[in-house]
Amino acid sequence: MVDITPADAIPPAEVAEVELYHPHGWWTKYVFSQDAKVIAIQYSVTATAIGMVALVLSWLMRLQLGFPGTFDFITPEAYYQFITMHGMIMVIYLLTALFLGGFGNYLIPLMVGARDMVFPYVNMLSYWIYLLAVLVLVSSFFAPGGPTGAGWTLYPPQAIMTGTPGGQDWGIILMLVSLILFIIGFTMGGLNYVVTVLQGRTRGMTLMRLPLTVWGIFTATVMALLAFPALFVACVMMLFDRVLGTSFFMPAIVEMGEQLQRGGGSPILFQHLFWFFGHPEVYIVALPAFGIVSDLISTHARKNIFGYRMMVWAIIGIGALSFVVWAHHMYVSGMHPYFGFFFATTTLIIAIPTAIKVYNWVLTLWRGDIHLTIPMLFALAFIVTFVNGGLTGLFLGNVVVDVPLSDTMFVVAHFHMVMGVAPILVIFGAIYHWYPKVTGRMLNETLGQFHFWVTFLGAYLIFFPMHYLGLMGVPRRYNELTDMTVMTESAQHLNSFISIMAFIVGFAQIVFLFNLIWSIRHGREAGGNPWRATTLEWQTPQTPPAHGNFGKDLPIVYRWAYDYSVPGAKEDFIPQNVPGSFGLSKEPA
């Protein structure tokens, strides 16, 4: 920590510090820990583990699509199960859990200058319920009938009917129970993230001095707290339909030649509830990514973030707007044209705050002292990828363009670019950036370069051709495409190429995992602040930060998080806890 005397000039805190919970033994220190940093690592490891399952599932899907008829064990049922579990795991159990549970837990207390989350016990429960949700999800792979194959959107009525894998077996029940558990666990964690930002900030840390990472995670958590209840309601009601025979979503329907008991329900009702959660979910994943990438770019370009206020307002604006666009996922559900028109308009309006963010990132880079470190490479890759994915979003946001493209690979390519690849690139960048703080050692640079280039170029080689396939009319959700007229020989070659690239990119992730494990012991010593960054987490007295984060006294914040390359300063960065005029070689005029 930068040594700033005289301490006696600082008035004592008006409010006494809350007493911290201290662990008594190995179990309460490393397993049932109430320390947000340990919980963050638990969240991250669990999310990564289940994410690897989803990665393997994507390989299996690509085996079938790229080389149809070659692998007998991938039956149509199995293919649908792979699709469903891949999507659900990636969106909810990996991305949401990693951004909010992982990065949120680690970074919020450190960045706002708190000793821990405000409700540590509830925070611990949050992780264990998340783990339970993951275990229930995994158990569905071993249940009779296997996991559900309803697609990640779980649309009724097919999700709970005989023809769908897991529909009349355990699959769908375990899926719904797992989601309900996840939401309960997340609510516990989310309360902590929000209230810690509200109440846990150290002295001097006004809202407008928060790093954008915290703004992103904070806003995303608020959105998640309001959006996840919609999924909860949908899951509970579908569970009733499946187990207790109610007809919330089930219309009158004939199954296997027999009229079912149920009738009168509305599948569209489920779609409304699902997408009322589902669309904000896109931004629940994107906003933390926006925040983190802003900090990465500013730090590694040694320049203050351009338009900080605009960035904050854009985050808030996107958060609010994202609640009134959900029906653009339902253009093909037969809605009233005016309804579609309204939602197309709101969808396109979201492009404005998003574009503001993109311009500000680019203007931050403009004439910056750009260090092409691995985190910076990933951040730059994110900007490009997000713009690409966002542009196809403008296509799909229009009703007339969406209707013909809706069931094609174009949609798959679009959402993988914008909410799959783009946030994952930020996660990688963030891991390379904060790993030195978590472990005290740097990740291996050579392996990092390999990981970055293979992932970045590979992802484009996977998803760019997929747009093209979609425009040709290749449908999504089909496990067997060979007999279709759109599947010309060249299209099939392209599909095989995509599959081969998917294996290569997946392999690069295994190299990355090796790097993560290997560098814990063998990485270069990082020191306390290897990136020479300004935010509070880099100013802790110990690295990795000890229990209680900041030693005897909490830091006091005197400035915003982006004082890089300040004219007249001794160094090219001034940490947030350095008082005004300190760090400058002469008094400012």
Add this chain to the structure above:
Amino acid sequence: MSVVLVFLLVIIGFAGWWLSHQRLMAKPWLEQGVIGDVVGMEGSTLPTAKIGLGVFLAVVGCLFALFASAYFMRMALSDWRPLPVPRLLWLNTGVLVLSSIALQCASVAARKGQIGTVRLGLATAGLTALAFLIGQLMAWRELTEDGYLLASNPANSFFYLITGLHGLHILGGLVGLGRTAAHAWNGAPPERLRLSVELCAMYWHFLLFVWLAIFALLSGWAATFIDICRQLLT
């Protein structure tokens, strides 16, 4: 989805009001503090636990608003046959109001430091809340005996689902109330006890409010009210 959108509007309004007090127009790049010139704490002066509970209640409110939205959307379909609301629910409502009043008394007494009244209030609130739950179960039995089964009509399904979920929230509240009672009888420091009692009262009042809204929804008044609003608007 209009109910939940109105609910969100309220939340956004509140968030906007709060944000407007947070100096979002500040230019942080121009402001550097100097030593000695540090403000107090940055959060609100309200106890953190209260703010935490407030955020939680917003989530619970969102949950029930979504159920109400789903209720109205499902109601518009042709197979909906409203079920008669058992008269017992009036009695249950009265009991829940009593429970809330008892906790309010306990909360006032805690502020004045009258430990005897606090204990009395907590015990009354706990017992009346239990009585409410038993009353709800009896209402369920009455309905099933009259042939209004869970799966026979969506109106019935919603009735059991929403009242059941509300009951679960009361049950969770009783756990908190039990812990508060333990504080009251084991002689916890008065400050700590006062906060616990106030948190319980806040939760109880909110669940009473939710119950009144649910009652209006299930008995059909809410639908009538919305119809009137719609006619006034058109």
